[in-house]
Amino acid sequence: MDNTALIKKIKWQLYLLGKFKIPMIGYTGLKLVEITETTTKVKIRLKRRTKNHLNSMYFGSLAIGADVAGGLHAFYFANKYGKTVSFAFKGMECEFLKRAESDCIFVSEDGKKVEDAIKKSIETEERINETTNVNVLNIENEVVAKFKLIVSVKCK
Template structure:
């Protein structure tokens, strides 16, 4: 019926609208999603830019959150597990002004799989740092605009 990317984007839009309106306002779109990684785009628009006409740093944090969190939610759902997901810490390095649409890339799918294995096996909370890189491919190719490390915290619900 729908492609996996279309389903992922419908889920993300619904989640944003119902649960975290700021995500919905930023209009993230999943471009690629597989077992190893995810790529999310947030358009540079009036609602996402700052007074310097570059992406506001709060929106960059939303993009990092979506890239790091969506993969974990999606992997937990595909396993049929109810997992509580939160971020316990964030570190951001802002390297260059992102003056166009920003793509957020997280390639820590294998790490997230190991985290989920441990959570399901032990029932204990697991915390690990995931990396997200923000790029502006239309202006600067793969050159990082910002780099984030988010401490992803997973715990089995009801366990």
């Protein structure tokens, strides 16, 4: 499968996930901006549904963006290798550096770590845990939050 078709398939899977399995993804209006073998970028707009009483991005919206940015590589590599992936987050650590008072881009550059976990899971047929980092950037390209997520994957 070429990369363009793979990206289109992942966008469709993300839409279906937000529509039927995890409605909060759909509720935030999260959009896939970029996905490569190393980097994932997703965007959440600051709007009525995603902001808090301080007119900054709500913690739950930030967590959803980090969740998707940190987890999309699992779908990407499972599709690439023609496998079904079962994945969940086992832990999360977050640091808020400043208020997110604009649209936000969630960036994960740990694609290689997730690919290695997927490969190891395919080889061993066991669940593998890997820590991924997600930085949240505002429209001025400032880091407003940092997330560390423990992704747990198992491939069949």
